[in-house]
Amino acid sequence: MKGSMTLADAFKNSKHPVVGHGKRSVQVLLESLAGTDADTASDMYGKGDIIERFQAKMADYLGKPEAVFFPSGTMAQQIALRIHCDETGKRQVAYHPLSHLELHEEDGLKELHRIETVLLADRNRLIRFDDVRLLSEDVACLLLELPQREIGGQLPPYAELEKISAYCRSRGIRLHLDGARLFEILPHYEKSAADICALFDSVYVSFYKGLGGIAGAILAGEPALTERSKIWKRRHGGDLISLYPYVISSDYYFDKRIGKMAQYYDEAKALAEMYNECADSICTVPAVPVSNMFHVEADVPKEALEPILASVAEETGVGLSAWVKTLDSGGSGYEVNIGDRYAAVPEARLREAFALLREKLLSFSAEEHAKA
């Protein structure tokens, strides 16, 4: 029965889902294990070939002396910030108001580490050099998230990043990179990961976003920091006897997808263009993506956009999003992340989907106009 499904179901049943790599199922783990020798010894509390080799590989890739594998970025980043505070003898860190630490971690940094936070910039824009210049000398560390996910994945110009880095160094402010999506921005900056990481004192990267792994994170930096981070990893309860299910899968999906970031980036720009050309009531943030991601914002309430997207999925087979949320503006929106699926969507179907989306958005606007 057309039009009766929830958006989540319509997306799930769509023949051509546009976003992501695929279902998060046990198959993701099985695929990563297929080429692994069953006799491979487990890591043991952070030691052993399997974890040490991957840490060395990532340290090399990120251009840092050492790297430590963590179960999660939440754990890795709190610990990095704690060490920067301890080493500088200060208790404040600065980050964006929509930082992961501020929104999604139940205030772990404050509750567990008693670190005070300074929220830099407005919610709706990036941290700029002029914001950084206002930091007081009580700030141990500035965390920059590249790209800034909660505003659609935005990036400062590279020159501004260099300016921020130089300023922080000159003032003794440590600079930490929330690189949850670092791999995804390399094609836009046309820089290596090591180039970018050289601007930062410590770096966290994730293996289940653009790379599509299961879970896991790396924290990289100077040995003084990484060695201390292992002690804090133990304290947090993250120094598991065996982390190899995450290490193996992180390594596998890194190798599988690190070379595809430019493709995802190009596809994100192409898809964003389709949204921006579709109708006045819908657009993307940023207007031109700088990574594999962007946000879609519609001047239409969630209750209207959901059935529109659901029927687009049902009628054309193209799943544009599995969910919609209400925005502060009263409109609605969702996040788009391009992965392996996009390339499999036939272009004709995609054009059809956007034609139908346009038609439904215009008809919604006309109805609203008639009511008013």
Added chain:
Amino acid sequence: MKGSMTLADAFKNSKHPVVGHGKRSVQVLLESLAGTDADTASDMYGKGDIIERFQAKMADYLGKPEAVFFPSGTMAQQIALRIHCDETGKRQVAYHPLSHLELHEEDGLKELHRIETVLLADRNRLIRFDDVRLLSEDVACLLLELPQREIGGQLPPYAELEKISAYCRSRGIRLHLDGARLFEILPHYEKSAADICALFDSVYVSFYKGLGGIAGAILAGEPALTERSKIWKRRHGGDLISLYPYVISSDYYFDKRIGKMAQYYDEAKALAEMYNECADSICTVPAVPVSNMFHVEADVPKEALEPILASVAEETGVGLSAWVKTLDSGGSGYEVNIGDRYAAVPEARLREAFALLREKLLSFSAEEHAKA
């Protein structure tokens, strides 16, 4: 070349290793996944069938209303103690001086949660009811580890446990069970897990000790505690997007080995008897095991015991231990954990190994005597 190998290598190469379930290799994960449908959906930040079903199964088994899966016991226990402190408005917890929290967690409880600790009893013996009666009213929670691992895996009489529990309840002191090896003591107590857990306000159990899984822990208790524990799990960085590699393997090895604990217990008693009958210079703690584990203590320095055990392994094929450590007494010792391997050791080989061990220990004693 006989006698030239390190003990670790001699054990690794021994045809009949006596302790443990087997090598900690990727095969442990592969075995647990073999029966899993590849389409099974991942858990998502603590939600989803795969994790919720296992939590419900363990809550039921432990006789508690709710259970929450954690990556580690270190994380689960700190969080349980923190919640007991917060709920009672007190800042102290009491435990044994050789508790895991005191020895192996880099003081996470103190560093992250600012909880003060009261060390009950001497290092060499169990916490007794008379110790518990001395607790001040500032203590929020008493943690009991059953069995007390670092003293060979000892247990109080069940009646004393009931007395401690009743006393704590009457005084408003919360009681937490460090049940890292809870499954392993059920045959000795002849109680169900739920019987024992009923004496405690909160319970942690582990899936990679007697059960031989990869990693993972359950914290069980009242909903007020388990719901709060999820918030702290997020704060600690343990609320991973996907914990299923540990959930699936924990569930698999629980089913595979929960019924074998009585066998391991009987085997541990039989093996301990062989040690205790072997020579005056070697014995077990406890003299009669109460679980699948015990400690071996020898009145022989580590430097002498290592080559003795290595040559027993090389000459008879029987690997008694992979390591030896120096004891406070100046002698040496090691921990024995019985798992699947024991049943595969031919009894004749084992008798041969103990005859050779006896011979070598007596000859060492004779030489020492001659020197003196």
